[in-house]
Amino acid sequence: MTMSEADDMLPGLDLRLTEEDPDDLYEHAPCGYCSCLPDGTLVRINQTLLSWLGYARQELLARQSLSQLLTVGGRLHYETHCAPLLLLQGEVREMSYSLRRRDGGILPVLLNATLRRDAAGEPLVVRITLFDITERRKYEQDLLRAKEQAEAQREQLRLQNEQLTRTNQDLDNFVYTASHDLKQPVNNLAGLFGELRRTATFNDPAAAAMMGMVDEALQQMLSTIDGLTEVVQRQRQPEPAPTETTALQALTEEIIRGLPPQPRGQEAHFTLDFAAAPALRMARTALHSVLANLLSNALKYAQPGRRPRIAVRTARAPGATVLRVQDNGRGLDLARHGAELFQLFRRFHPDVPGSGVGLYLVHRLVHQAGGQVEVSSVPGEGTTFQLILPE
Amino acid sequence: MEILKRLNVTVSGSGPRALVFVHGFGCNQRMWRLVAPAFADRYRVVLLDLVGAGQSDLTAYDPARYSTLEAHADDVLAVLQALDLRDAVLVGHSVSATIGLLAAIREPARVARLVLVAPSPRFLNDVGYTGGFEPADIEDLLDTMDNNYLGWSAVMAPVIMAQPDRPELMAELHNSFCSTDPAIARHFARVTFLADNRADLPRLRAPALILQCAHDALAPRAVGDYLHAHLPDSQLVVLDTSGHCPHLSAPQATIAAINHFLKPVRTA
Known part of the structure; x- marks a missing residue:
């Protein structure tokens, strides 16, 4: 649609039917409005904001400044961040603050502000729009908490991981050392046993079977030690x-x-x-x-x-x-x-x-x-x- | 020189002496733009961003090192040394009034005079002292900062680190005049608002000008009186303005007061 087409359509709308007039729009807008002198003194405030805060108009106008309505920490932030920004760039957007209600309650808001200057360029008035973000603040707090938790858990996992890695390394070293140190004496034992088997004679008829069992046990030990050595070596390889x-x-x-x-016939x-x-x-x-x-x-x-x-x-x-x-x-x-x-x-x-x-x-x-x-x-x-x- | 880059030092103007402007918590050297140019015809004008603020080298912000204001004072002195400045006039705002104080005590030859803009040697109340704030208020400030950074803080790790692989973050940081890394800002807020430098006041030998705002939520009148009483050689000037930044809200009056203070012949 072009601009002129849009203009042509205007006579068809009768705003009177909606009873929309600028004063009422200001007073009962679905957001809070207020205006301050350059020193912060409130000079205008709409009904929406008054009812959010529970104040009567005369309690605030010319008596309080905007930053007095903030929590103390918010005031610190406003004075060190928002106020200088307003003077430097003429506007601030989406600042998150908490307003103090008359009854001591807290109203989380999002604040936009613009600074108007007079013809000489001197600051004249600050216009402020405030949005109630009670629900949103809750989600944000949840998010912040979740983020803090995630950070804490991540740190804990990192520590556990570090410890496990160390423990693993120690175990590897232990297994390697143990298998290495066992291998030599077991080999000696097998050699000595082979020698003994060749040279010694036994009278007990059960001796031959026992010799076979000892030999088997020795072979088993050797194969376990070899297995251990191989596992550790594999793990050490990149x-x-x-x-x-x-x-x-x-x-x-x-x-x-x-x-x-394999046995004959069973190949x-x-x-x-x-x-x-x-x-x-x-x-x-x-x-x-x-x-x-x-x-x-x-x-x-x-x-x-x-x-x-x-x-x-x-x-x-x-x-x-x-x-x-x-x-x-x-x-x-x-x-x-x-x-x-x-x-x-x-x-x-x-x-x-x-x-x-x-x-x-x-x-x-x-x-x-x-x-x-x-x-x-x-x-x-x-x-x-x-x-x-x-x- | 490396230090000049690290603190994003800019030098303009000319004259036999130098005026060194140091910004406070919450902003950077751009805070001085309504005041500093007025001195460029008679002074060398030096502007800087404290490490962690503005366009300084954020990677240089080691929280352990910058856990006291002394480290920032060291940086300011390193800048003076790099520029070979002596008898300079240090103009410090808010927490940097204290940083300037520490620098002047450490090396009196480099700092001849101090201008303390909206200073406070301690923000917290104490027995027999009104700083204006309680520890819970500082926690509230930190919460407010968290709420405001939530939208774009992607710093998952609690450690403060540069993120050169995330240029979009940097773009966001530069979007507004006074933005900075949220984790650094949080740390600097703690260092600023928990500092107590009252004991250093009597050690200053250089003449000091205390520029106070008539209505300042951060530095109440009692704090200005305290400074005036405890600094050996000071003048107290109360500017008829509100807020914590007279160099922005009342730049002409600020300039006039500094000029008056710097006149060659003055009455103590």
């Missing part, structure tokens, strides 16, 4: 470069060649199929550790009397590559043990030697590479591990 990819076929074949031999059958994705986005050393653990587990936990069949395959998923290791072993009761599966030193088949480190490492390394591990298992039928790694 995060692997996320761009490194590793080809699967050669690596998997190499790992299979290094697996311990495992491996199926490798990396056609869907020949490589994974994961550092070679990490992937080696992951696959070696999963494959040796598949053999260790084979179903007695059934020839192990192990399939290693890749598949594509949206934005990810999936590596699947499937066996036909004993399986696990995931409903019972699922939550603890990846915990350090947690073991589910006490009759099979192991250190409880392998799956913990698998889980950790895959997470380090930005991926995740999923397991499905049926007791007596087999287990499938799925490593889902981002592309």
Whole structure:
């Protein structure tokens, strides 16, 4: 609409019908109005503001100044901030203050003010508009409190985090030192025991069986210590470069060649199929550790009397590559043990030697590479591990 | 020089002596714009923003260092030294009247005279002393500041820090004449309104002019009388104006009073 079109429409409106007149608009406007001399003395005030404050007009006019209506802190702020701003730039906007009512109550307001000057440029009068923001102030106080709380909690979390990091570091150091210090005497013990076994003779017929059990216990100790050392070393290594990819076929074949031999007639059958994705986005050393653990587990936990069949395959998923290791072993009761599966030193088949480190490492390394591990298992039928790694 | 940049020092005018204007709490050197130019024909006019205010280097505001007014006095003296000023006239408003006082006591050779504009050596009431305020009033001021900064304060951390990665914040700070970083303003408010420098008054050797407003909520008449009684060499001039900023509300009277004070021959 152009200006002239708007003007043309004016005769059609009869403001008398609305009974709107400027004096009444001033007195009963939905906001408070007042005017002050340059020294702050109130010279005009509208009915809305008077009823908000509970004052009669004659109690305020020429007797009180605007800043006397503020709380003392508000007055300090007004005199050090608002008053100079008014004189410097002629107006202030959206200042948040609290007015003191006649009955001692508090009225939160938003204040706008302009300074009028006379022809000589001297300050003449200050015009002030006030808006009741009782509700808004409550929200603001809530926000302020929430902000203070968030700050306090953040600080507390930071301290806790610092302490946890320190504790973790101490534990790592402790485990590293302990495994390192244990390894030497256990190795000595194994050597001495081997020597003893070769040279000594025992009369007790049960001795041979006991010798075997001691040997087994020694091997178990060594493998636990090795596991501990590996965990700590992995944790000390910096995060692997996320761009490194590793080809699967050669690596998997190499790992299979290094697996311990199985009893005659029970040799495992491996199926490798990396056609869907020949490589994974994961550092070679990490992937080696992951696959070696999963494959040796598949053999260790084979179903007695059934020839192990192990399939290693890749598949594509949206934005990810999936590596699947499937066996036909004993399986696990995931409903019972699922939550603890990846915990350090947690073991589910006490009759099979192991250190409880392998799956913990698998889980950790895959997470380090930005991926995740999923397991499905049926007791007596087999287990499938799925490593889902981002592309 | 680094200190001149840090305090956003501007120098104008010329003359054998220098007038150094130091703003008070709540604003910056622009407060002097109705007064300072009147002296530029006879004096070197030095304006500055205290660290934490105006266009000073906000990153230099270390709350621990600036927990007393002495640190600001150090800064003012460093400016005088950098400009190689001696026998300067220090004009300080409100809290900076105290800062000027501390500077003049520390290095009398640099500060020959003091003009104390709406000064108060202590804002809080004490036994036998009327400062005008109670501790609760200062908390109320801090709350008022919080309420006013709520809209645009994005400083989540309680620590005071510069945010060079948030230029929109800086734009907002420059929107109005006297805005500053809310966390710094809060800290400076505490330092200002909880300071007590009454014991320093008798140590001043330089002549001082006390410029008081007739009706000032922050520095009542009793405070002017107290200063006059405890400063060894002072004149008290009460300006017929209201508020806490006579250099804005009564600039001509302020200029006249300073001119009178600086006349070569004066009666004590």
